[in-house]
Amino acid sequence: MQTSTRAGAREESRRRSDPSKGFLDALGRVRRPVIVGHVTPDADCLGSMFGLAQVLRTRSVGAVAVLPHRRTAKKLHFMLDLCDRDLVVEHVPAEADSAIVVDTASAKRSNVEGGFEALAHLPSFVIDHHMTNPDFATHNWVDPHAASTSGMVYRLASLMRWTISPTVASLLYAGVHGDTAGFSLPNTTAEELRIASELLTAGADVSHIGEQLCRSQGRHDFELLRRVYDHTHVTDDGRIAYSFLSYADITESGCSADDIDDQVSIPRALKGIRIAMLFTEGEAGVIRVNLRGEGQTSVLEIAEHFGGGGHAQSAGIRVRHASMDDVIHRLLAAAHAHLDGRAPKPGGA
Ligand SMILES: [Mn+2]
CATH class of the missing domain: 3.10.310.30 (Diaminopimelate Epimerase; Chain A, domain 1)
Incomplete structure (x- = not known):
């Protein structure tokens, strides 16, 4: 995709990337991560948060996703309903051993009480696709060529050979759908469609997600x-x-x-x-x-x-x-x- 001047130059300087070995090794050691998204969360934010927390649980990792006041747009409530009952918490648990911040372009946009500083005592990870992300965590994986962070979580799961449940597939699919506006924006690459196709194979409920995101206007x-x-x-x-x-x-x-x-x-x-x-x-x-x-x-x-x-x-x-x-x-x-x-x-x- 050709973009103008500074944005284009920056995109060029940040090539499509997989997570580094250091990132994967450090992530492999976390046992009780708290997963954080951005203020005014969208479908990609919730999909990558909940999808990652949910898939880590199948690896016997005690992950939770933090969402202050459980506040989301009304039209995204269905994503909360897809999660395990105790997956989403309002505060950072005292026993958390790490923080994984997803889909969040800068530390100041972290959606957690007290902001990113409230996580300063924890080793932190960033998984994000905003090219302006300054790599604000201890361990960073920023891929501005990815259309969605949910798609990046899927790639991470594939790299780690984690099995994706139909629920996780639905959550990640909702994020991919959201950030590509239903596969209609220029960021809809063959790679993103391949990810969507694999999520379908893993059991994503496409008609439910489509109905919730596109045909459920209150x-x-x-x-x-x-x-x-x-x-x-x-x-x-x-x-x-x-x-x-x-x-x-x-x-x-x-x-x-x-x-x-x-x-x-x-x-x-x-x-x-x-x-x-x-x-x-x-x-x-x-x-x-x-x-x-x-x-x-x-x-x-x-x-x-x-x-x-x-x-x-x-x-x-x-x-x-x-x-x-x-x-x-x-x-x-x-x-x-x-x-x-x-x-x-x-x-x-
Ligand atoms: Mn996003």
Whole structure:
């Protein structure tokens, strides 16, 4: 996949990789790992967390996955239901001997009470596919060519010759499905389809996952989508589509910040656009921006300019102490400048 400038160069410098021998040896020694994901977990985050914890248990490793308040988007609750009853805990157990952080681009995005510092006393592992990941753990396996972290967990299991149960296969398949938008994004490689095919062979319940992810919209989520459609704007040149959800939009729909997932796919679905953005105020006073690039357009540079990160064509930002109008205005200016090949104005963040 060709991407522009910095993102492209960085991707080039980080080649597709398997975990190092040191990583595998250290991982082979853990006995009571706690598995951590990122804030506002998506299907890939939950799939890689729960799938890894669940498969380690079949190896007599006492793994748990930590999810504060068991909070997820409503549409992803089914993934919790797939797990062993005691697999998902709210706090890091005192007896944990290691931490495995999956699908999390930076330490500050770790979804654990007290943040990544709360894990500082433990040897740590990172399994991730964000090219901006700074290798923040003791042992790191970052493969930016992987479409999903769930697919990486599957590759790890294959390398280690761990047997995958149908439940683990379903959890990992949900993650692969999620991060490729149902195998429709440019990150859908032959390798990722091969992984999906092997997960199917291992017993992944494709119709259940497909129904849950694509055809199980609750009334509250549906109301939220209606407002995303309602608020969608396209710039005069047709290059940028965006929408927004105010704090009132989200709460009046019966939703919360946790339910903001991939609604940016609505402005993104417009023909001919190059950048799609969704602005949401899930928490009063904090504006989250989801950015997507279409075709060859990378949006990572825009996200990084505002202190965010992610992938070349799927990135995010959080802006505090700013109004929705102000953030939309600044992001539109930065997106236009980016498409014109100009440097964005300083003072983004
Ligand atoms: Mn992911």
